Amino acid sequence: MSLIVHKYGGTSVGSVERIKAVAEKIVAKHRAGDKIVVAVSAMSGETNRLIGLAKAIHEEPNLREMDVLVSTGEQVTIALLCMALEAAGVSARSYTGSQVRILTDDAHGKARIKEIDSHRIHSDLDAGRVVVVAGFQGADDAGNITTLGRGGSDTTAVALAAALKADECQIYTDVDGVYTTDPRVVADARRLDKITFEEMLEMASQGSKILQIRSVEFAGKYNVPLRVMSSFEDGPGTLISLEDDDQMEKPVVSGIAFNRDEAKLTIRGIPDQPGVAYKVLGAISEANIEIDVIVQNVAKDNSATITFTVHRNDLARASKLLEQIAADLGAEEVASDDRIVKVSIVGVGMRSHAGVAATMFEALAAEGINIQLITTSEIKITVVIEERYLELAVRSLHSAFGLEQ
């Protein structure tokens, strides 16, 4: 008998009909002998409806009250799903985050889970019940309702799986697994049977939006096998787990991720002295602008050039700030470009294979694609290129690394 945590997102429980369909899926697995704990999101659209009400009252609503408000979304889903399970003949019980209790810190809207009391859940499972837990929420020491931030239901599911020592955490989504790259860009993109936590983390942080980064980190930290599956079709999905040492032939590259949401900023001709990078990037970070790729080079004249990317929505603000910093430092020039994209190849096999970067650059060169920036990590190589070459680049890399096979 396995203990499995399921997680269903907003689209999967977006209507009464879909909730009934989810209940049927759960009942079938329950009857097959699994002990099942389910984490659910709010019905799709509900969180936005609630935020809309709040914004109509106050531009910047009180964060504590915002959590009281939006946490009702998942509370509605847990009750409806339990009713549907009972209608299908399976005994079920719902718990809000506070009821479980999922103890978090008090950072409203972006709380972190500190501890989960698994006592009530275990005794319900032992009594033959399916347990349904509201995702995305918890309570702090004082009993105030907190939320983990949007998309936090994945994290709830993984944290529950870790606390309950579950055999697997299954994330049901609108896709049937993790693909080598976006099938909308590359027609012969292939579903991966397995991928490591590290690879998934790099894929996610590079723009693949199937799973929340925090939930993958969490799963890796507590070694919770994670499986991405379709809510609507049967299939094995993609298993995300620790690196499997028995696997003789590791693929060099597992997947290709890309991101169209970023813009590039460059500051040139700054004196190459210690502390310069901090002066430039510290000021940007302090303005709460998230910086992604960072590349620093030194020119012939010993002046430094720093290039970095930010979200396109932050470009105007970052650009203004950078002009000011440039004036303060006596830098030569500031340039910005929002017609760029980031493309990454990801694979644990890179660690033991030489020549991966060369293959990548060769494939791009063959298509006449100019590389503006390069950064590398142990299991990832990222390039920034002109936006119009995105599809061409992804397709040529997909084929260069044989991902369609």
Add this chain to the structure above:
Amino acid sequence: MSLIVHKYGGTSVGSVERIKAVAEKIVAKHRAGDKIVVAVSAMSGETNRLIGLAKAIHEEPNLREMDVLVSTGEQVTIALLCMALEAAGVSARSYTGSQVRILTDDAHGKARIKEIDSHRIHSDLDAGRVVVVAGFQGADDAGNITTLGRGGSDTTAVALAAALKADECQIYTDVDGVYTTDPRVVADARRLDKITFEEMLEMASQGSKILQIRSVEFAGKYNVPLRVMSSFEDGPGTLISLEDDDQMEKPVVSGIAFNRDEAKLTIRGIPDQPGVAYKVLGAISEANIEIDVIVQNVAKDNSATITFTVHRNDLARASKLLEQIAADLGAEEVASDDRIVKVSIVGVGMRSHAGVAATMFEALAAEGINIQLITTSEIKITVVIEERYLELAVRSLHSAFGLEQ
């Protein structure tokens, strides 16, 4: 400095605009120096929307889950109202029933309050905050969410006032007070400045729907002065409190209540023996049919006649049951009539005034209205008459007891 509990119903908080208006009202009173605790209902329509979702999943949804579901309605309101209070510059904090904690028994859907922990509320009030509490809900010993049944927000407000030893509990509604009778029936019906708990209880149980009966009982039991006021206009409303012994001139009759929702059943020619009333009415009660007026008479031949009223929705079922009982007892006849109404005059002054009944019967006789049943209590006389005479009866009684002055 007074401690006042306010209660706003679903219509008063039915939209973002209304919530803002309620916040302004509260802020004005807070600035004037009152310590304020607010109990609120779900936004109008929300509870029905949630029930609709549940019914689409299961005809008879699990009661525990139903409470998890519908309790989100008030949770949305408390968050939005706190945001609106903060927007208006007043510090506020919301609490669900579980958070307060309002401890109830475990009768889901119709729970009764056992205890209220006033600790957190008092410390918030001392810190200058307005406290907003979700009406209609609590939690049982095990932390399961419970609801007090529909309209239970009035009860929450009164229970909070009792627990906090508040100076007054103000129920804000869509009417500006308690009237001598329904102004839609009698144009010169008059708002009452004061009324006693007992009178209000009789008015409520006779069909006046301004306040929930349980909340009035509760207020009387703990002697919490209750004031019915308008959410939309300023005004003193109607104060409901203990009988005021200083008041020299008590009005004989305070108000006239009526009820069009009942139907009458009669069983004739049953042997007048001990236990007969029980045999008849016990069987009806056991079928979960609520019985209101009961009258028993003995005819010349020593056979008994029992007449009673039930809700019109229960008439068919009650009638069928009664036929069976009549057969068992060897009774002569069963008759039913759903074209009747109940009209009551209510007033604590009746205790010390003779001739009130005579005045009532005289007024009805003068209009040619036949009285079918009469029952009396210490502060109330109820008659059942033909439905078509309802308006005429109420108007003539209103005038006969000088209520328009």
